Structures are given as C-alpha cells and as structure tokens.
Amino acid sequence: MSSASSSSHPPPSPGNPSAASSYPSTGIRDLAWNPFADVEDDDAEAENHALPAPVEEGPVEETLICVPGAIVHLIDPNYSIELGAGDFSLVRLRQGDNTLTVLAVVGDGLVRWPLVRDETVVKLDHSHYFFSLHVPPNFLGDDDGNDLLNYGLTFTSKTQESLLRELDCLLQAYSSFSVQEIAVKGEDQAATASASASAMIQVLNGSVELEVTPAEGMGENKEMLKERSTAYWTTLAPDVENYSSTAAKLVAKGSGKLIKGILWCGDVTANRIKQGEDTLKGKVTPCSKPAEISKNTKKRMKRLALVALI
Structure with a gap:
C-alpha cells in the first residue's frame, strides 16, 4: 500500500528544480493563520484600526429668527379666531447636519x-402673512373634505422692516413662499356708506400696523389690533381658502412649481367690506351678541389642537 502511494507521488528531487517549484515549502508558522497578524505587526497601524464607537447626537433646537409683536388667527369664513399673541x-430642529423640521x-x-416646502405661505402686505397646512383627512377619524388649516399672522411692522x-x-x-396683493373694489362706495366702512378699508390697507x-x-394698542386683525382675516377668509385649495390641488398633481404663478383672487368688494364692518362692529360694541362658532370651525380647532402637539 505504501509502495503504491510512493509511486504515485514521488518526493521532489533536490536536483530537479521544476519539481521543487511544484511543491513550495510550508513552515509551521504559515499554517497558524492569524486574522490580526497585520495589525499586530505595527502598533501605529493598530491604532488606526481601533475606531471609536459612533456617538449618537440628540436633536438640537435652534431659533432662526424671532419677530416681536405678532397676532395669529385661525382663518375661518364665519369668524376668524384669535389663537395667541407675542413673539x-x-x-x-436638527440632528447633526440634518434638519428634522422647522x-x-x-x-x-x-x-x-x-x-413644509410644498405648503403655501403668502405675504399680503408689510404686516400680514398667511400659512396653509394640509392635514391628513383621517387625522381626527372623520373625513369632511376640508383638510386645510389656514393661519393668519399680523405684525406690528414699525421699526421691523429689516427683520x-x-x-x-x-x-x-x-416653504412655498410668494407675495400677493389685495385689490379692493367698490372702495369709493363703501367709504361713503358709513364711518365704520371707511375704518374697515383702513383695516384692509394695514395702515395702523405700519x-x-x-x-x-x-401694550396699550393690543386689544385694538386684535379686533382689527379678526375683522381682516374674516373678510379675506374666502380668498385665502380658495387660494390654498388651488395650491393644494396643484401639489397633489405634481405641479408644485406652479403655485407661485397662481393669481391672487383677493378682489374685496363692497359686500365683503360690509361683512368685515359687521365683524368689527360686533367685536367692539359692548352690548353686541358674541359671535357664534360654527360646527366646521370647531372641527378646525380640534385639528389645530392636535397639530400643536407635533
């Protein structure tokens, strides 16, 4: 048996170089494979391979800008509701170099x-902005087809132009930011109708905030500004909602870039000025009946409360 094995695989001959090259010599050290051999050979290289474990950085909150003297309303065609005032x-909110949200x-x-980049923000004049926010239809478990919230922001703009x-x-x-203008139609007729109608035109022009x-x-003018802001956003509510709905439909169709090309439909007529006048008078008259909040407005307020928890 051993002779057959020897004849099949003859040992390499020292005088035969080709035979020796076919059977390279293998030392016992070569058989002991060490996966860390390269690292152990060089301490400096070992330090390069010993990377520290990554440290997870927590979210950081930073204020980009702060503008004092603001009043915010939930815009509604029946009666725009004041939500708060202040800065x-x-x-x-960012984590590392990544922005989580603004x-x-x-x-x-x-x-x-x-x-949100695809949501509408519109500047109407030096003191008034509105923000639209699309709320998922099933956010409250009821889909009434009205999934937009519109926030109206009023600033006291004197000394704050650069800010x-x-x-x-x-x-x-x-955001999808644009600048639009309001066109007041029937201004002459409304101005001669009553002093309060003339005051309403001043509200729409934003002359007081300036x-x-x-x-x-x-401070001393806070209540007056709140009343004027409520009348302003109630008067413009139908135009704001039409604009926001049109923009939202374009975004849904993948035409977000066209939002800034939508023409503002804010043609405020004498009838609308009269509506704002009634809102203004109802707010400032001591014996006036308080404005009733519609069912639709209450639903918006519920959505608003949940959005604030984000």
Whole structure:
C-alpha cells in the first residue's frame, strides 16, 4: 500500500528544480493563520484600526429668527379666531447636519405648526402673512373634505422692516413662499356708506400696523389690533381658502412649481367690506351678541389642537 502511494507521488528531487517549484515549502508558522497578524505587526497601524464607537447626537433646537409683536388667527369664513399673541419665531430642529423640521411658534409655544416646502405661505402686505397646512383627512377619524388649516399672522411692522425682510428669506427657504396683493373694489362706495366702512378699508390697507411698534402693539394698542386683525382675516377668509385649495390641488398633481404663478383672487368688494364692518362692529360694541362658532370651525380647532402637539 505504501509502495503504491510512493509511486504515485514521488518526493521532489533536490536536483530537479521544476519539481521543487511544484511543491513550495510550508513552515509551521504559515499554517497558524492569524486574522490580526497585520495589525499586530505595527502598533501605529493598530491604532488606526481601533475606531471609536459612533456617538449618537440628540436633536438640537435652534431659533432662526424671532419677530416681536405678532397676532395669529385661525382663518375661518364665519369668524376668524384669535389663537395667541407675542413673539413669532422660526425654530429649527436638527440632528447633526440634518434638519428634522422647522416650526412656526407664537408666544409661549402653545400655538405652533410645521413649515413644509410644498405648503403655501403668502405675504399680503408689510404686516400680514398667511400659512396653509394640509392635514391628513383621517387625522381626527372623520373625513369632511376640508383638510386645510389656514393661519393668519399680523405684525406690528414699525421699526421691523429689516427683520421682516429676513423673515421673508427664511420663509422662501423652508416653504412655498410668494407675495400677493389685495385689490379692493367698490372702495369709493363703501367709504361713503358709513364711518365704520371707511375704518374697515383702513383695516384692509394695514395702515395702523405700519405705524405701531411691537411694544405699543403688545401694550396699550393690543386689544385694538386684535379686533382689527379678526375683522381682516374674516373678510379675506374666502380668498385665502380658495387660494390654498388651488395650491393644494396643484401639489397633489405634481405641479408644485406652479403655485407661485397662481393669481391672487383677493378682489374685496363692497359686500365683503360690509361683512368685515359687521365683524368689527360686533367685536367692539359692548352690548353686541358674541359671535357664534360654527360646527366646521370647531372641527378646525380640534385639528389645530392636535397639530400643536407635533
């Protein structure tokens, strides 16, 4: 048996170089494979291979801008509801180099909503902005076909021109921002109808906000500004909702880039001025009957409360 094995595999001959090359010599050290051999050969190289475990950085909250003297309303065609007043801030939540979200925050933070690149933000004049937020239909378990929340923001803009320009740049970076204008039709007829109608036109022009500083607007003139803001956003509510709905449909169809090309439909007629006048008079008259909140408005307020928890 051993002779057969020997004849099959003859040992290499020292005088035969080709035979020796066919059977390379193998030392016992070569048989002991060490997966860390390269590292052990060089201590400096070993340090390069010993990488520290990654440290998970927690979310960081940073304020991008803070604009004092703001009043925010939930826009509604029946009666726009004041939600809060104070400083308006854009707050960014980031983790490392990644931005998680940007929040619009008013006052003590109880009123807040996220900014989204595909959601509409419109500047109507030097003091008024509105923000649209699409809420999922089943957010409250009921789908009534009305899945938009619109926030109206009023600023006391005196001494804050540069700060508001900075705000515009940030809104352009984090939302679908545009600037539109309101066209007041029937202004002459409404102005001659009553003194309160003339006051309503001043409300739509934003002339008072332009002359009030944040300290004055949050102090002695606070109630007056709240009343005017309520009348302003109630008067413009139908136009705001039409604009927001059109923009949302374009986004759903994948035409988000066309949002800024939508023409603002804010042609405020004498009838609408009369509606705003009634809102203004109903708010400031001591013996007036308080405005009733519609069922639809109550649903919006419920959605609003849940959005604030985000």
